[in-house]
Amino acid sequence: MQVGYWAGRRVFVTGASGFLGSHLVRRLVGLGGHVFAFLRPASETQRIADVIDRVTLVEGDLFDVKSLERGVAVARPELVYHLAAAGVAPDCDDEQLVRVNAMGTLQLLRACAGSGLLRFVYAGSCFEYGEGSDLAESQPLAPTSVYAASKLAGHAITQAFCHRHSLPWVSLRPFTVYGPWERTSRLIPHTIFRGLKGEDVLVTPGEQERDYIFVDDVIDGFLLGGEHPAAIGRTFNLCTGQPVKVRDIVCQVLDLLDSRSRPVFGALPYRADEMFRQSGDNRLARSVLGWAARYSLLEGLRLTIEWYKGIACLGEQGGEMVRPCRE
Numbered sequence: 543m544q545v546g547y548w549a550g551r552r553v554f555v556t557g558a559s560g561f562l563g564s565h566l567v568r569r570l571v572g573l574g575g576h577v578f579a580f581l582r583p584a585s586e587t588q589r590i591a592d593v594i595d596r597v598t599l600v601e602g603d604l605f606d607v608k609s610l611e612r613g614v615a616v617a618r619p620e621l622v623y624h625l626a627a628a629g630v631a632p633d634c635d636d637e638q639l640v641r642v643n644a645m646g647t648l649q650l651l652r653a654c655a656g657s658g659l660l661r662f663v664y665a666g667s668c669f670e671y672g673e674g675s676d677l678a679e680s681q682p683l684a685p686t687s688v689y690a691a692s693k694l695a696g697h698a699i700t701q702a703f704c705h706r707h708s709l710p711w712v713s714l715r716p717f718t719v720y721g722p723w724e725r726t727s728r729l730i731p732h733t734i735f736r737g738l739k740g741e742d743v744l745v746t747p748g749e750q751e752r753d754y755i756f757v758d759d760v761i762d763g764f765l766l767g768g769e770h771p772a773a774i775g776r777t778f779n780l781c782t783g784q785p786v787k788v789r790d791i792v793c794q795v796l797d798l799l800d801s802r803s804r805p806v807f808g809a810l811p812y813r814a815d816e817m818f819r820q821s822g823d824n825r826l827a828r829s830v831l832g833w834a835a836r837y838s839l840l841e842g843l844r845l846t847i848e849w850y851k852g853i854a855c856l857g858e859q860g861g862e863m864v865r866p867c868r869e
């Protein structure tokens with residue numbers, strides 16, 4: 543990364559209250575960036591509570607065109623990171639997915655047109671590929687869910703709009719991200735909480751393979767995607783390239799916790815649209831951006847476990863959006 547690149551940079555971040563967005567905001571603030579965090583009026587800000595006094599909050603909604611125009615006019619951003627999305631938590635109907643992830647992206651892009659942006663960074667998803675191993679960016683895209691299709695639509699809209707309006711864009715496709723502040727209903731935090739309480743962990747048979755990547759590594763990729771001159775107009779996977787079975791992740795977390803909890807594989811059914819293999823090829827990000835994952839799975843899990851232990855006193859539900867007890 544270029545030393546000093548972010549100092550004083552005006553950066554507009556959508557999804558700033560979310561899992562990845564909050565990590566990105568914290569890193570940008572630490573690097574001296576002037577962050578404009580685009581938040582909905584009801585967005586919880588606990589994930590960025592430690593840096594909130596060093597961030598400019600911009601209230602709005604991807605559905606509210608005026609708020610986007612106002613936000614971009616106030617921020618006059620040099621870079622936009624578009625991380626806001628519906629469907630990472632499975633609580634959305636299909637229409638909402640398309641409205642937020644496709645239409646919302648278009649509306650943000652419209653607000654940015656003509657603003658002299660240095661870069662528009664789109665947070666895509668490995669789900670755009672559908673199922674497969676060693677998925678490279680050149681792979682045909684074959685989404686198997688409406689969430690995945692809506693993320694792909696957001697990517698395609700970004701590419702087409704930016705082409706027409708001469709906006710420099712980058713698309714980043716994280717694989718399965720884990721780390722502090724991931725919502726507690728997701729596999730790793732859920733296993734940690736159950737493991738800490740010594741309760742059985744009810745899971746599917748767990749034969750699915752995923753490419754787990756620690757959140758700090760993903761944020762490294764986001765920063766490089768924002769600053770590297772060769773990134774413009776390209777799409778990059780952010781993944782380790784190492785597929786791991788869900789059942790192995792559960793066992794490893796419980797081992798690291800030295801927990802008496804038992805994993806009960808097969809207690810839950812697979813999803814109707816389950817993907818059994820998904821891992822990526824990270825050679826493009828390595829060669830063009832000089833990016834590499836810094837954390838092994840073991841290191842990433844250890845850090846994640848330590849962080850969740852700090853909020854364990856609050857319980858699985860209470861820990862969803864609160865600050866750790868030990869800070």
Ligand SMILES: NC(=O)c1ccc[n+]([C@@H]2O[C@H](COP(=O)([O-])OP(=O)(O)OC[C@H]3O[C@@H](n4cnc5c(N)ncnc54)[C@H](OP(=O)(O)O)[C@@H]3O)[C@@H](O)[C@H]2O)c1
Pocket residue numbers: 556557558559560561562563581582584585586602603604605624625626627628630631642646665666667668693715716717718719720
């Ligand atoms: N987590 C992963 O493993 C993963 C993997 C691949 C790709 N991604 C992509 O990375 C991005 C961030 O994911 P995440 O895990 O951080 O998701 P997340 O925790 O669910 O955060 C989603 C963010 O989007 C905001 N948002 C939703 N609807 C909005 C709207 N109508 N207007 C404005 N903001 C809205 C949410 O605001 P509220 O706080 O108000 O709800 C929240 O800040 C997403 O684009 C996702 O597709 C994530």
